[in-house]
Amino acid sequence: MKFIDKITFLVFLLIWSAEIICQETKSVPPSDLTAILELFNGKKYYQALQNLEIIFRQGNKDHRVLLPLFNCYYYCEEYEKAAGFAESNTEVFSDMQNHLLYAHSLYYLGKLPEAEKAMEKAPRSDLYYQILFSIFETEDRWNNLKYEFHSCRGKLGNSTLQFWLGKITERTALQYNNYMKEQDFNRAAEALREIISLDSRDYYILSLAGLYYAIEDYENARLTAEKITFNKLQSDDEKFTFYKLNGMINCRLGEYEKAAAALTTARKIKCIDYDLEYYTALAYY
Incomplete structure (x- = not known):
């Protein structure tokens, strides 16, 4: 295409574009x-x-x-x-x-x-x-x-539900962390119960069972741990904690055979743990 033809084409294109824009606006x-x-x-x-x-x-x-x-x-x-x-x-x-x-x-x-x-x-x-x-x-x-x-x-609606569910859970989790730092285990347990009412993942239930154990409410610790579906636990750490906690709870409740079985399974996942050794000895004793 000759130089003059290119200029003509570009001018035409600009005029055409301007007309389109004017029509639209x-x-x-x-x-x-x-x-x-x-x-x-x-x-x-x-x-x-x-x-x-x-x-x-x-x-x-x-x-x-x-x-x-x-x-x-x-x-x-x-x-x-x-x-x-x-x-x-x-x-x-x-x-x-x-x-x-x-x-x-x-x-x-x-x-x-x-x-x-x-x-x-x-x-x-x-x-x-x-x-x-x-x-x-x-x-x-x-x-x-x-x-x-x-x-x-x-x-x-689902998007609104999920958005605010996340907001409230995040806020309550911050409260939980603050209570744990202050070693206010009763209020931390209350915050965890609130989280579980919104998000019932086993991770939170396991944490609540551990809190009940920490405040020496062993019966509620056992009842809470029983709500956990083991095959939904994702990591070896969670599985180890699940069996170890069950063993410790049952030791406190005098259920030594159940304790021994749970602690033995925990040892297969992670064998080096001072508390585990102590409660295993207690269960078998």
Whole structure:
């Protein structure tokens, strides 16, 4: 291709591209409310917002303008405008879902008490609980969060359920670690029981059985250890701890034959352990 032809081609390409861009971003006449609402329903919120604001400033306060305009402010993340608009034009609340969007806007603005108050009229939904839990977390009101979570757990969507389940478990695990550092074993056991109510993996159950043993509650240690499904234990360390703990518990309860069997199995996994040697001798003695 000759140099001049290349220039002609590039100019044509630029002109063609510009026409396409103009077609895609061309404004809708503000008088054409139907076309504007088509933009809104097509989730083209920025374009719809520009046109709806013009119509609203012209004095049109029909609900077909007010409701989508409020939604556009929210979905364009203009939360201050969304909140202010809702407060000045309460007709937007004829759609009950907008109570949630209003509360969420207040949350983003840091107005947490106002956001929680606004939630009172909002319909219960997955978004409702996401906002409510976020308010509680931000205000460090974990007891409220846990109570509401347990109350509505069956109503949550799977992604919301798993997200907040992880949050609460992580928070309670931190409490557990702090109690263990302080050697407050009773409160640590309470924290572990709470974790198990959320996540019943055998790792946590084994830890709780060990805590009961530490506070000399041997009967609860035995009952807790019996809930463990051995074939779900993943590592040799967990399997070793399971058998060793069972042996130690049974020694304390005077069940020496059971203790000997459990400790013998533990020795096959890891034979060098002072406590293991001591309790094995005690069981066989």
